Amino acid sequence: MQRITITIDDDLAAELDAHMTASGASGRSEAIRDLVRRGLATVRTxxxxxxxxxxxxxxxxxxxxxxxxxxxxxxxxRHDQTIAALSVPLDHTTSIDVAVMRGRMSDVTAYAEALFLERGVMHGSLGLIPVAEGTTKHVHEHGHSHEHTHYKVQSSL
Known part of the structure; x- marks a missing residue:
């Protein structure tokens, strides 16, 4: 881990402290790391x-x-990418729909962007969680073994 020194004005420091308290961060460094990760995720083109x-x-x-x-x-x-979906009625004609997808970032992003362009879809939002894919071999009681994929959450894209 690298140590970086920054200087911020009192008002911004107060906002950082308020964010730290609201988010449950254990200190300013943790809060700043979280904000930097989020900020860098939004600038990816x-x-x-x-x-x-x-x-x-x-x-x-x-x-x-x-x-x-x-x-x-x-x-x-996209049944191979869809993990879960939820639709919650808000009123007589409107619902909030949430889908959890997995796959290549370009595929998940393309799905979300196409959905948000549909007439009648409003307030679209996509949150991306980067993962690394790895294969693990497991051995069971009777000596039978098989491989399957695990995903490990990464700290940044």
């Missing part, structure tokens, strides 16, 4: 082949023709 989990959320006007059928179909078309 081109999603690549890195693996990630993505949390896609949006408000959906269910009264828009066929939208209530197209959104689930879009997830079915």
């Amino acid at each position: 081109e999603p690549g082949d890195e693996r990630c989990y993505g949390v896609v959320s949006c408000a959906v006007d269910q009264s828009v023709r066929q939208l209530a059928a197209r959104i689930p179909q879009g997830r079915l078309d």
Whole structure:
């Protein structure tokens, strides 16, 4: 780990301390690391082949023709990437939809951007969680072994 010294004015330090308290960070360094990670994630311009989990959320006007059928179909078309989906009714025509996806960052981002362009989809948001993919071999009681994939969350993209 590297030590970096920064100088900030009193007002910004007070805001940092308030963020630290609200977020539960144990100190200014932890709070600053968290803010830097988040900031760097937002400046990334081109999603690549890195693996990630993505949390896609949006408000959906269910009264828009066929939208209530197209959104689930879009997830079915990506059944190998879709981990979970939730739709919560807000009023008689609007719901909040949340989908947890996994795969290449470019694929997850493309899905989210296409969804957000649909007429009747509002307030779209995509949160990306970078992961490293690794294969592990497990041995069971009777000597049978098999490999499967594990994902380990990374601190930055």
